Amino acid sequence: MTDRALKVGIVGYGHLGEFSNENLCGAAVMFGTRNADKLRDSLPKELILHDLSDFTQTSVIVEVCHPLIVKEFGVRFLSHAHFLVGSPSALSDPKLEQDLRTAAKQYGKTLYVPSGALWGGQDIKKMNGSGTLRALSIRMSKHPSCFRLTGGLLSDWTEGEGRRVLYNGSVAELRPIAPNNVNTMAAAAIAASKLGFPEKSSQTLLSDYHIVEAEVTGPDGFTVKTVQQNPAKLGAVTGNATYNSFWSSLLGMCQCVYVCM
Template identity: 35%
Template structure:
């Protein structure tokens, strides 16, 4: 019986999650038949003394030369926009999709949401409620769960899925996401079928990423096998 071939993993982004995944692959990867193909980051100096030079990819456009079986993007939505299709031409592609109701200091916002968020330091406030498409460019680091929902609910998409971004100074160490699915109204009874799910993720104060997210990504990476040119949401 031949030994299982190790899957080569490319990590795009070396922030908190990227660092975690790189360390996990280096320390525990062999037992799961995983090995690093490359690590890329916008600021390459962050990897000095932490990632071996031969594993550092200085030009992301040359990712195909590293022959990765799976590419994990944990950098910024613009990377998926610019490289997603090309990633899928050579490897499976795992996308980062998570957002939560957070303390105002845990948001990274743009445009008119910046001032609204500062005002929310005085009390809970809804920063935005409406179609996800209009929110994505205002909070690119905080709308991943919403974007994933739009892709999963393909008959609704980014224009019909409603997103609400809430700043709450009373939860300095929690990220909360609430998902509500509403079905069609019963014509006879007028009743509406709904499903509500709430997730509370512990998080360090002012952190954009919740504590459980790291383990979630590691578990998803282990489960992602042979998707064949598809986007994998986790």
């Protein structure tokens, strides 16, 4: 990407969208959601788009709302701008992932996936590229109020119950159950593309932090285990440290010098 001034479009104005806006000093920013009326009290009207198809004058489009937006508008976004997918769980749909890759190549744009709360993603990607990645498993633990689940999985949970394993299986099968809670796992699955979204994952209650435990397996008994403890308020989908990580990913799209590690 060049060093000229960027015009940034942000789709979604939740916590991450608002955080990105506060940090995007000097960039021309446009905002859009499925319901633009919700933005009237938060943003100047000249920055609000009422139709997501109008993101045609931006250099970069950043999605920070829901995987359905990636599915519905992703190819269209890539026909006009570079696209950062803040809901990488959408890419568990293999057809959608291929459509986005094809669109990026066709239109000469770049599809970006931020690391978010994933720790060690570059190392996973290196092992994946070298063919030495044998297995990857991730477990996430959060307080029940931090989950956004379908199917009433937490309807019978009480404070006195303690920990409960909600799911144990592939990321692809978990996504429809917890579309807003699996982006860290999805980012890991993309980094480990040769293993794909069938990678093992699980969601566990109960914790006052967002805890991500990852185990990477390579050849000849090589193993790396990490435990990340991310502070988070009750009810928060996004952990505190994830905001700066996401912002760093957005900055990384625009830098002209890269550090090889």
